[in-house]
Amino acid sequence: MAVYKFKTPISEEEIRKLRVNDVLxxxxxxxxxxxxxxxxxxxxxKQGKPLPLTLEGLAVFHCGPIVKKKENxxxxxxxxxxxxxxxxxxxxEFIKNFKVxxxxxxxxxxxxxxEAMVKYGAVYGAFTGGAAILAAKAIKSVKSVEWLDLGMxxxxxxxxxxxxxxxxxxxxxxxxxxxxxxxxxxxxxxxxIYQKLGLSP
Amino acid sequence: xxxxxxxxKTRVISTLIHHELLNRGRSLETLSIVEDVAFNLIxxxxxxxxxxxxxxxKKAYAEETSDAGRTQLKAILDNIEFxxxxxxPICQDTGTIIFYVKAGAKAKDLDKIEVALIKAxxxxxxxxxxxxxxxxxFTQKNSGDNTGRLIPWINWEIVAGDxxxxxxxxxxxxxxxxxxxxxxxxxxxxxxxxxxxxxxVMKAGAKPCPPNILGVGIGGGSDIAMKIAKKALLRPLNxxxxxxxxxxxxxxxxxxxxxxxIGPMGLGGKITVLSVNIDYAYRHPASYPAAVAFxxxxxxxxxxxISADGTVEYLTHTVK
Numbered sequence: 394m395a396v397y398k399f400k401t402p403i404s405e406e407e408i409r410k411l412r413v414n415d416v417l418x419x420x421x422x423x424x425x426x427x428x429x430x431x432x433x434x435x436x437x438x439k440q441g442k443p444l445p446l447t448l449e450g451l452a453v454f455h456c457g458p459i460v461k462k463k464e465n466x467x468x469x470x471x472x473x474x475x476x477x478x479x480x481x482x483x484x485x486e487f488i489k490n491f492k493v494x495x496x497x498x499x500x501x502x503x504x505x506x507x508e509a510m511v512k513y514g515a516v517y518g519a520f521t522g523g524a525a526i527l528a529a530k531a532i533k534s535v536k537s538v539e540w541l542d543l544g545m546x547x548x549x550x551x552x553x554x555x556x557x558x559x560x561x562x563x564x565x566x567x568x569x570x571x572x573x574x575x576x577x578x579x580x581x582x583x584x585x586i587y588q589k590l591g592l593s594p
Numbered sequence: 595x596x597x598x599x600x601x602x603k604t605r606v607i608s609t610l611i612h613h614e615l616l617n618r619g620r621s622l623e624t625l626s627i628v629e630d631v632a633f634n635l636i637x638x639x640x641x642x643x644x645x646x647x648x649x650x651x652k653k654a655y656a657e658e659t660s661d662a663g664r665t666q667l668k669a670i671l672d673n674i675e676f677x678x679x680x681x682x683p684i685c686q687d688t689g690t691i692i693f694y695v696k697a698g699a700k701a702k703d704l705d706k707i708e709v710a711l712i713k714a715x716x717x718x719x720x721x722x723x724x725x726x727x728x729x730x731x732f733t734q735k736n737s738g739d740n741t742g743r744l745i746p747w748i749n750w751e752i753v754a755g756d757x758x759x760x761x762x763x764x765x766x767x768x769x770x771x772x773x774x775x776x777x778x779x780x781x782x783x784x785x786x787x788x789x790x791x792x793x794x795v796m797k798a799g800a801k802p803c804p805p806n807i808l809g810v811g812i813g814g815g816s817d818i819a820m821k822i823a824k825k826a827l828l829r830p831l832n833x834x835x836x837x838x839x840x841x842x843x844x845x846x847x848x849x850x851x852x853x854x855x856i857g858p859m860g861l862g863g864k865i866t867v868l869s870v871n872i873d874y875a876y877r878h879p880a881s882y883p884a885a886v887a888f889x890x891x892x893x894x895x896x897x898x899x900i901s902a903d904g905t906v907e908y909l910t911h912t913v914k
Binding site: 394456472478546575576 | 688789849854856
């Protein structure tokens with residue numbers, strides 16, 4: 394387990410240094426995107442419409458924050474991760490088209506995303522679910538908000554962060570997926586559990 | 595569909611205003627007490643975890659052996675502290691607002707409570723603040739204030755006396771998405787329930803933000819089983835079911851699900867579930883309904899009792 398501190402934009406070469414179980418802290422620009430923002434970004438790409446900012450080398454955060462507007466300035470109140478599996482249907486295309494390098498969320502992602510990470514160079518960093526104030530503390534400012542018509546949770550919040558983490562690298566660009574490993578172990582433990590409860594398999 | 599909903603909303607509001615005008619004085623007072631208490635409950639619940647939940651999480655941190663699991667539990671404990679210090683919601687997903695109201699049959703102005711709870715929810719959205727989490731399932735539009743058709747959801751119970759007891763359960767989406775209900779085989783009895791619960795936990799994996807609390811509802815009917823399961827989440831974690839046989843079953847299932855290896859946040863470890871809370875209703879001879887309601891580690895809840903003279907007693911939190 395090694396600890397890395399990267400600043401955006403992150404290069405493919407840098408991201409390929411990371412292995413599962415490493416810990417990463419990200420500084421620089423990060424943006425939030427959940428189901429609706431992923432969907433819209435991919436639609437824009439298909440139609441050749443420009444996105445509000447260049448996403449290459451950035452970190453995308455699966456998060457619907459609580460944001461407060463004070464004297465015309467947005468501040469993040471709470472910003473923990475949301476369940477990433479909902480974005481599995483979009484993420485491979487998202488990585489391929491926009492070359493984002495770090496996907497931050499909770500609960501892990503599947504085979505399609507893992508394959509895209511291997512092919513294009515990206516990692517999945519797990520942030521503790523529910524640890525919304527820990528996350529908010531690392532967010533220094535809201536640079537802008539795009540697509541607010543999608544509602545506060547689904548809008549794209551563009552954030553300036555400092556040492557955002559700890560992110561447990563759970564999927565790396567070499568095909569390792571910690572969540573899949575745990576899943577396999579759970580499957581192995583299943584018979585033992587059934588036996589303990591006196592259940593026939 | 596939309597215009598119908600709008601019409602419905604307008605009608606409700608105008609009826610409410612009409613009622614308010616007719617019953618000025620005492621009833622407005624009740625309305626404002628209930629609204630204030632409900633607002634305080636939402637605020638307390640989303641910022642401060644109940645003491646029993648904090649204790650169980652601390653114990654989990656002491657007992658967890660995996661590095662990944664310990665890192666996650668440490669982040670959870672730090673986050674709880676930061677939330678208290680900055681008086682900000684523990685988790686950005688402040689959930690769907692669900693109320694449980696035990697209304698004393700002799701309490702006055704029970705017809706005003708619904709309006710008060712809706713007003714409190716709107717106020718909390720702006721003032722705490724909590725995240726707007728009420729979305730129209732047809733248009734996908736977020737109402738922006740945590741209210742909408744049937745939301746906040748209110749579970750009513752009529753009890754003896756003249757007091758009103760209210761509980762708020764802000765129910766996060768991640769753990770809600772792994773809730774399951776099944777019509778099991780009556781011939782398998784309780785064995786079927788055990789399998790149903792452990793299978794649900796293994797299938798849920800990292801998704802419901804483990805370590806979780808499981809509410810298990812058995813019997814009644816399909817809807818009743820889930821209602822019981824969800825209500826069981828309100829039981830403090832240091833209290834077992836008063837029936838020793840059921841308490842034994844709670845312990846047995848807890849030990850079994852903690853053998854899965856899912857661990858905190860699904861990154862591997864031994865603490866996957868913090869508590870199993872079981873409740874039941876009698877069942878139809880042909881049916882064996884069972885439901886598992888998941889709650890995330892941020893198991894938020896807050897309760898208060900309002901006496902007939904307007905005195906308020908907060909039951910889960912000291913007033914902050």
